Amino acid sequence: MSKIMKAAIIGGGVIGGGWAARFLLNGWDVVVSDPDPEVERKVGEVLANARRSLPALSDVSVPKEGRLSYAASIAEAVADADWIQESAPERLDIKHIILAEIQKHCRSDALIGSSTSGFKPSELQQGAARPEQIFVAHPFNPVYLLPVIELVGHAATLTRAAEVLEAIGMKPLIVRKEIDAHIADRFLEAVWREALWLVKDGIATTQEIDDVIRYGFGMRWAQMGLFETYRIAGGEAGMRHFIAQFGPCLSWPWTKLMDVPELTQELTDMIADQSDAQSGHHTIRELERIRDDNLVSIMRALKPRNYGTGELLNLHDARNKSPLPTDISAPLKTLERVIPVDWMDYNGHMNESRYGQVFSNAGDVVMGMVGADQAYIDGGLSYFTVANEIGYLSETHLGDVIHVRTQVLEARGKKLRMYHEMMRTSDGELLATCNQLLVHVSLKTRKSCEPEGEVLAKITALGEAQAKLPRPASMRDQG
Amino acid sequence: MSKIMKAAIIGGGVIGGGWAARFLLNGWDVVVSDPDPEVERKVGEVLANARRSLPALSDVSVPKEGRLSYAASIAEAVADADWIQESAPERLDIKHIILAEIQKHCRSDALIGSSTSGFKPSELQQGAARPEQIFVAHPFNPVYLLPVIELVGHAATLTRAAEVLEAIGMKPLIVRKEIDAHIADRFLEAVWREALWLVKDGIATTQEIDDVIRYGFGMRWAQMGLFETYRIAGGEAGMRHFIAQFGPCLSWPWTKLMDVPELTQELTDMIADQSDAQSGHHTIRELERIRDDNLVSIMRALKPRNYGTGELLNLHDARNKSPLPTDISAPLKTLERVIPVDWMDYNGHMNESRYGQVFSNAGDVVMGMVGADQAYIDGGLSYFTVANEIGYLSETHLGDVIHVRTQVLEARGKKLRMYHEMMRTSDGELLATCNQLLVHVSLKTRKSCEPEGEVLAKITALGEAQAKLPRPASMRDQG
Numbered sequence: 025m026s027k028i029m030k031a032a033i034i035g036g037g038v039i040g041g042g043w044a045a046r047f048l049l050n051g052w053d054v055v056v057s058d059p060d061p062e063v064e065r066k067v068g069e070v071l072a073n074a075r076r077s078l079p080a081l082s083d084v085s086v087p088k089e090g091r092l093s094y095a096a097s098i099a100e101a102v103a104d105a106d107w108i109q110e111s112a113p114e115r116l117d118i119k120h121i122i123l124a125e126i127q128k129h130c131r132s133d134a135l136i137g138s139s140t141s142g143f144k145p146s147e148l149q150q151g152a153a154r155p156e157q158i159f160v161a162h163p164f165n166p167v168y169l170l171p172v173i174e175l176v177g178h179a180a181t182l183t184r185a186a187e188v189l190e191a192i193g194m195k196p197l198i199v200r201k202e203i204d205a206h207i208a209d210r211f212l213e214a215v216w217r218e219a220l221w222l223v224k225d226g227i228a229t230t231q232e233i234d235d236v237i238r239y240g241f242g243m244r245w246a247q248m249g250l251f252e253t254y255r256i257a258g259g260e261a262g263m264r265h266f267i268a269q270f271g272p273c274l275s276w277p278w279t280k281l282m283d284v285p286e287l288t289q290e291l292t293d294m295i296a297d298q299s300d301a302q303s304g305h306h307t308i309r310e311l312e313r314i315r316d317d318n319l320v321s322i323m324r325a326l327k328p329r330n331y332g333t334g335e336l337l338n339l340h341d342a343r344n345k346s347p348l349p350t351d352i353s354a355p356l357k358t359l360e361r362v363i364p365v366d367w368m369d370y371n372g373h374m375n376e377s378r379y380g381q382v383f384s385n386a387g388d389v390v391m392g393m394v395g396a397d398q399a400y401i402d403g404g405l406s407y408f409t410v411a412n413e414i415g416y417l418s419e420t421h422l423g424d425v426i427h428v429r430t431q432v433l434e435a436r437g438k439k440l441r442m443y444h445e446m447m448r449t450s451d452g453e454l455l456a457t458c459n460q461l462l463v464h465v466s467l468k469t470r471k472s473c474e475p476e477g478e479v480l481a482k483i484t485a486l487g488e489a490q491a492k493l494p495r496p497a498s499m500r501d502q503g
Numbered sequence: 504m505s506k507i508m509k510a511a512i513i514g515g516g517v518i519g520g521g522w523a524a525r526f527l528l529n530g531w532d533v534v535v536s537d538p539d540p541e542v543e544r545k546v547g548e549v550l551a552n553a554r555r556s557l558p559a560l561s562d563v564s565v566p567k568e569g570r571l572s573y574a575a576s577i578a579e580a581v582a583d584a585d586w587i588q589e590s591a592p593e594r595l596d597i598k599h600i601i602l603a604e605i606q607k608h609c610r611s612d613a614l615i616g617s618s619t620s621g622f623k624p625s626e627l628q629q630g631a632a633r634p635e636q637i638f639v640a641h642p643f644n645p646v647y648l649l650p651v652i653e654l655v656g657h658a659a660t661l662t663r664a665a666e667v668l669e670a671i672g673m674k675p676l677i678v679r680k681e682i683d684a685h686i687a688d689r690f691l692e693a694v695w696r697e698a699l700w701l702v703k704d705g706i707a708t709t710q711e712i713d714d715v716i717r718y719g720f721g722m723r724w725a726q727m728g729l730f731e732t733y734r735i736a737g738g739e740a741g742m743r744h745f746i747a748q749f750g751p752c753l754s755w756p757w758t759k760l761m762d763v764p765e766l767t768q769e770l771t772d773m774i775a776d777q778s779d780a781q782s783g784h785h786t787i788r789e790l791e792r793i794r795d796d797n798l799v800s801i802m803r804a805l806k807p808r809n810y811g812t813g814e815l816l817n818l819h820d821a822r823n824k825s826p827l828p829t830d831i832s833a834p835l836k837t838l839e840r841v842i843p844v845d846w847m848d849y850n851g852h853m854n855e856s857r858y859g860q861v862f863s864n865a866g867d868v869v870m871g872m873v874g875a876d877q878a879y880i881d882g883g884l885s886y887f888t889v890a891n892e893i894g895y896l897s898e899t900h901l902g903d904v905i906h907v908r909t910q911v912l913e914a915r916g917k918k919l920r921m922y923h924e925m926m927r928t929s930d931g932e933l934l935a936t937c938n939q940l941l942v943h944v945s946l947k948t949r950k951s952c953e954p955e956g957e958v959l960a961k962i963t964a965l966g967e968a969q970a971k972l973p974r975p976a977s978m979r980d981q982g
Binding site for chain 2: 038069073075076077079080081082083084085086087164165166169170171172174191193195197199200201203207208210211212214215216217218219220222223224225226227228229230231232233234235236237238239240241242243244245246247248249250251252256257259287291294295298299301302309312313314315316317318319320321322323324325326327328329331332333336337340341343344345346360361362363364365366368369370371372375376377378379380381383384385398401406408409410411412413414415416419422423427467470
């Protein structure tokens with residue numbers, strides 16, 4: 025886009041603020057109109073959240089943020105806007121008044137989306153000057169991160185709206201026929217109603233319901249949704265088989281919500297054909313591997329966040345963790361692990377940056393041995409790496425078990441030098457080496473300083489014991 | 504565990520095979536019994552999937568895989584098993600026969616779990632020799648990855664079962680009262696029924712339904728579930744406010760499934776109190792940031808998989824990508840980006856390994872400039888990094904915009920040497936440098952070889968043009 029585009033946000037709550045952030049951080053100018061005297065604070069809070077998360081989704085340069093302003097009236101806000109988004113309270117009479125005021129003052133070619141979760145476009149358009157200009161553009165909270173937008177309305181208008189949304193990184197989904205609550209909220213409402221029954225009947229607490237979702241099918245749905253997941257469950261026999269197999273459950277009391285369509289041959293064929301069109305270019309075996317790689321990637325991504333399955337995996341790692349090396353007079357076995365799928369690159373081997381991660385983790389084990397642990401860091405002291413020299417000797421592949429042998433070369437005062445060798449465990453082949461220089465720092469001043477107390481004593485003893493060892497052969501080879 | 508534990512898997516389909524893999528890869532011996540002549544192939548296929556994914560969830564060493572064997576009869580399989588898992592077809596008469604046979608031959612202290620998705624433990628236990636020994640242990644496909652297990656049955660038995668499941672990295676969830684289809688499948692069934700209506704009525708295709716889930720609330724549910732997500736939506740006013748606000752929707756036709764509990768003050772209080780107990784130790788603002796960091800991490804994790812939101816983000820990056828540098832007679836601006844949350848470490852700054860990733864990506868831009876792109880790689884040729892020397896000069900923080908300036912130091916024959924400087928864009932501070940040595944390789948032989956055709960011409964021209972530039976100042980400083 026050469027010209028700067030402008031969005032008018034009518035209603036500056038969590039949803040309106042999310043829309044404002046999505047447009048601004050994609051380079052649009054944004055003007056917000058909301059009679060709430062607190063609107064600037066509220067939009068500011070949403071925007072602060074968006075600024076720390078949305079640009080970080082990108083691995084390339086991001087657009088320059090647009091200009092944000094506030095208008096005293098709807099008339100002023102919409103006058104020259106390309107996109108106008110109404111996110112007023114969910115009352116049809118209020119929406120009618122606002123939409124009329126918008127159409128009185130906006131360009132006739134402006135796009136007017138409504139964030140309504142429940143109303144149909146035909147309801148919104150009642151009495152409108154230009155009905156086909158108004159459509160449903162229903163987002164999901166947080167609007168600045170979740171990409172899907174349900175679009176419902178006049179076909180030609182939606183085509184233009186979809187182009188705009190794609191350009192700002194969203195996923196427009198055109199709903200074929202208008203219906204109360206569109207698509208997603210029908211699922212959310214069905215689950216919500218069932219959940220209310222489970223809590224009311226004392227079957228499960230809110231925590232238990234959340235856990236059964238996020239440690240289970242929630243992760244499936246974060247990447248494949250409902251039907252592609254079930255296609256896999258159907259196996260090589262395919263989707264028709266799956267539906268036939270589970271069709272009878274429809275008459276069982278598996279939910280309090282009992283209105284079900286009749287599973288005719290016609291409906292079975294319709295689902296199976298649509299599923300073939302959607303996923304038929306992959307075999308079930310391929311879909312299984314895609315699913316598994318996605319799940320591993322999601323679960324591993326939650327480990328540094330220590331949340332949900334990430335927290336569970338961290339607890340399991342803590343249980344399986346090898347004890348810290350205790351014999352300081354020999355080279356230290358600092359790490360052993362399997363190479364995961366998220367460490368691979370386009371050359372079909374482990375990306376060079378992940379060697380750095382392996383050696384960083386190996387260095388952390390030495391930190392643990394000398395007591396420079398989380399408590400020490402919380403006390404304001406730590407070691408920072410200042411230089412790494414990594415030699416790549418052989419390729420590392422998915423599923424390889426590797427281990428690291430570490431030798432402390434020098435530990436005097438602020439300075440700590442280590443040498444790491446990474447080996448494939450199955451055949452002992454040396455895959456990479458790392459000469460790592462660390463400096464002890466104060467986390468308050470962010471400047472170097474001497475280690476303190478027990479850490480100083482332990483690191484000095486470790487350095488002295490290891491200095492007596494011969495240099496590793498691979499280091500001598502490098503000269 | 505000092506003694507090796509033994510699991511008997513009765514029924515070796517996708518679910519039974521998943522249980523077998525979960526136990527085996529956690530160091531248990533496993534014996535499988537299934538009359539299907541294809542059982543070894545089927546379990547083998549599930550196990551192959553599990554071996555390439557489950558161990559890779561761990562960042563520490565993993566247990567030695569247990570021994571897998573097949574038994575000709577249930578009697579033989581269960582004789583000395585610690586855990587027996589029944590995953591037979593979903594017919595109560597078949598399950599009764601199998602459970603009776605199991606109890607006839609197993610230890611009286613063995614744990615007998617059933618994978619049933621629908622039956623209640625009281626139904627499974629009908630006519631059993633030791634009813635309290637039998638319980639529901641309902642898993643989710645793929646069993647070797649998804650951790651949650653719904654446990655329903657006799658309290659003391661479940662306590663022992665939960666301990667075992669935790670030790671093999673799973674998330675046991677004890678269901679308070681038995682109910683048809685336990686908890687999760689009630690939600691799945693409600694969504695399935697609603698989805699059947701939507702397809703039947705021509706509102707959405709299977710693809711559209713999957714997309715609205717996986718680009719939207721599916722990602723919320725992968726980390727927080729239903730109630731914690733809605734707690735945030737309620738804002739500072741809290742869960743009571745949220746329920747009060749959305750309570751009226753319960754009487755609206757937002758789903759075809761219309762049986763709803765009455766939203767009494769008692770039920771509202773019950774939900775709000777449970778939600779306080781679950782999430783009340785975080786403010787809404789904290790929960791928003793946790794949610795956003797989780798979502799960013801999940802979406803970024805799907806980028807290398809190029810699936811779902813990951814594919815969408817890649818498309819958006821391709822749209823926003825800067826053109827490749829064209830002036831080869833000046834240092835090259837190879838990269839500009841924002842530092843994301845998944846690159847941070849426990850010291851509150853960017854982890855040392857991610858500098859390697861930045862420089863790896865910068866090197867890729869030079870690859871693109873000389874035509875050593877995906878098509879060249881698909882043709883069997885590429886560059887591999889053989890050595891990196893990274894100097895860490897200053898700290899890099901969450902949200903920093905950084906860029907990289909690259910100079911080609913040497914490009915002759917197989918050898919390519921580059922020097923990268925990474926700067927904070929806001930103030931130009933030099934954060935890190937990298938001296939990177941690459942070698943051109945054949946992906947068939949995995950040995951070094953000369954570049955070919957246009958790549959050879961372009962890399963040589965680039966090397967000659969850049970050789971005329973003075974060495975970067977930071978390089979001269981390092982001597």
